[in-house]
Amino acid sequence: MRIPIEDGKSINIPGIAIGGVVVLILVLILAISSLFQVDTGARGVVLRFGERVRTAEPGLHLKLPYPVEQVYTVQTRLMDVVEFGYRAQADRGQGTPSSREESSMLTGDLNIIHIGWDVQFRRTDPEPFLFNVKAPVDTLRDISQSVMRELAGNRGSIPILTVGRAEIRRRAKTLIQEYVNKFDMGLSIQKVNLVYVRPPNEVIDAFNDLNKAEQDAVRFYEEAARKYEERIPKAKGDASRRISEAKGYKAERVNVAQGEANRFSEVLTAYKESSKITRRRLYLETMEKVLPRVNDVTIVDDSVPSVLPHFNLKSNKKSSSSK
Secondary structure (H helix, E strand, O other): OEEEOHHHOEEEOOHHHHHHHHHHHHHHHHHHHHEEEEOOOEEEEEEEOOEEEEEEOOEEEEOOOOOOEEEEEEEOOOOEEEEEOOOOHHHOOOOOHHHHHHHEEEOOOOOEEEEEEEEEEEEOOHHHHHHOOOOHHHHHHHHHHHHHHHHHHOOOHHHHHOOOHHHHHHHHHHHHHHHHHHHOOOEEEEEEEEEEEEOOHHHHHHHHHHHHHHHHHHHHHHHHHHHHHHHHHHHHHHHHHHHHHHHHHHHHHHHHHHHHHHHHHHHHHHHHHOHHHHHHHHHHHHHHHHHHHOOOOEEOOOOOOOOEEOOOHHHHHHHHHHO
């Protein structure tokens, strides 16, 4: 084969040399297409005529040349995120027109609130991720919106805006993962974040007033509970002390009454045995108790026509004791 060059000259190249070059180029192309590398944190799925034959781990691998075998790599350790109600860090709480439509939710008490959230996920299983669902990330977006609207529709606006956020995050993560597993999408839901939850701008002032009233109610309740904890134990202690005192007083009175009854029974028995002596003894014992409390003593004698004054026993006792 002759190849023309300048000044009308030409060179003759044997056909076998051209064939060798072509073969060499083909060999290089086949060699290059038979090598592939899977990056760290990724996994490769090798297809032979469109059918999966193996999964390749990170590193350098060989395969049959294209189009016999093809390789699709999936990042399995990369944390990805889909956003709802906002599209950028500076956009949180504001939103583009499309994201504002995502954030509008109808609550169970027929009010409108705006929720901005995101779903963090990883592609854990490359084969289901590639082949089970046509657009897995878009499907994840649809699932996440459906779950969040369901959760908002089953709750009142006030709990969502105040104390219900943590429970909504946990429940949303669980439900989204259940749907993902049901469709076998090869995804793992790592976290659901509520970026913002707020009422519409038209009623935000009224909501702030309501929120303040809710906080005041909680504060009043906590104060009342604290006073309850302070006063109730003290009242219970006083009640227990008074009950103990009453029981002691009861036991004392019962014992005294029992003693009096026993003494009376003994006196009655002695009276039955010797009534005259017992009467005299009782009379003397009674006089011993009564006379010390009497200042003046008057003795009446039926044989004497008039009342006779008698000396003061106490004075006599004092004078006799002084002597």
